Amino acid sequence: MSRISGVYLSRSLDLAALFDETVGRLAPDLDLRPPERIDDPATVRFAVCWEPADDAFDAYPNLGMAASIAAGIDGILAVPSLPDIPVTRVRDPEQARIMAGHVVWNVLWWHRRFGERLAFQAARRWERLSHHAPSTVTIGILGFGLMGRAAAEALLPLGFRVVGWARTTRGAIDGVPLETGADGLDRVVAEADFLINLLPLTEATRGLLGADLFAKMPKGAVLIQVGRGAHLDEAALLAALDDGRLGGASLDVFAVEPLPADHPLWSHPKVLVTAHDAAEAGFETIVASIAEDARRLVAGQPLLGEVPRDRGY
Structure with missing residues (x-):
């Protein structure tokens, strides 16, 4: 044969x-x-x-x-x-579970302020940090395919409120309100203390994560970007971090990869960088x-x- x-x-x-x-x-x-x-x-x-x-x-x-x-x-x-x-x-499905683990880890990193805790340890400084109960924290997930659903299913048992946005409601699961359309996107973004991007890259989603969207997010919100590099306007993100609109960002994908050594995202105190390895x-x-x-x-x-x-x- x-x-x-x-x-x-x-x-x-x-x-x-x-x-x-x-x-x-x-x-x-x-x-x-x-x-x-x-x-x-x-x-x-x-x-x-x-x-x-x-x-x-x-x-x-x-x-x-x-x-x-x-x-x-x-x-x-x-x-x-x-x-x-x-x-x-x-x-x-196993890759989706790996992605869910990456997302949960990043949510907890920012929610429980582990960056500050590491700095305290390095300084031998004993100080307790406050944090909000998960039930008071809303997590918005953009994209609700296999990866988005897995992330939601991992976050729900921890007590977080999860909302989603997708092209259709076909993939909806219990416990997660799923929005569609431009108005639905605005509603999700406006209440998301954490915004997780798991969208596919299309002409409709290219550049979606930009200044207009960041302006609609709650002050101090965190972006977790695990979609595609072309979704994100990196200059707009840096501006939103610098002016306090956003409180932090975890980034796994970038417009240019590998991320150039002189890129300001590497050294920004409110940014956590991983090398496009969230889930394989x-x-x-x-x-x-x-x-x-x-x-x-x-x-x-x-x-x-x-x-x-x-x-x-």
């Missing part, structure tokens, strides 16, 4: 080094190679992608699928050479998901991970 030919496409990661062992172990029916090892580009049926170059797809006339190794596909949709083919993503899907999950859709592709069956390209998520 012939193997299904695929190509790794990335301008920033050595995908072969990352995935070859797992592919060989879990999906030996896939023949996945980097571009320089492809013998006949016309035989390649699918691409495994992370930040492909602008011309990455040009060499492969018979591609039937572009597979993201992550939950988002915006980095693929932005590539000019992408042909009119299905684009798939990974949906991993496991290699086994990624390979299993892509392999199943590659098999479905050649069998003419619907792809399980396909994302509507017009919607972008």
Whole structure:
């Protein structure tokens, strides 16, 4: 039986080094190679992608699928050479739980004032700090897909009040009022002591986290940004932190990555930086998901991970 030919496409990661062992172990029916090892580009049926170059797809006339190794596909949709083919993503409940843990940790970091506590310890200073009961704290979650729901379900048992905003109310869960539309966004933002961004990146959400939105937030509110770097106007965030409108920000994604060493976000006293590692899907999950859709592709069956390209998520 012939193997299904695929190509790794990335301008920033050595995908072969990352995935070859797992592919060989879990999906030996896939023949996945980097571009320089492809013998006949016309035989390649699918691409495994992370930040492909602008011309990455040009060499492969018979591609039937572009597979993201992550939950988002915006980095693929932005590539000019992408042909009119299905684009798939990974949906991993375990990754969603990891993201929920990251979100909860950051909420507690700011809510319980751990930055100040560390400074007190370094100064050998014994001082008690006050904090608000969780029941008096409202957490707004922008984006209520797999990740957003997991974050809400992790925060609710701690006693926080959680509200959400999404394109539709389809993913609503008990205990979380879910708003939609521009007016709904305003309502969520206006009462969010913590605002967690888990939105997909689309033209409608690009730049959403900017001066207008920050002006509607409660004074001293905290932003937890784990969506996409292009959601955030970093200059507007710095201004909101400096003038006291916002009390803090936890940032995992940035407009330019790696974050330049001279960027003011690194040293801002109200900012906590992580290196776009809030949550990653496991290699086994990624390979299993892509392999199943590659098999479905050649069998003419619907792809399980396909994302509507017009919607972008």
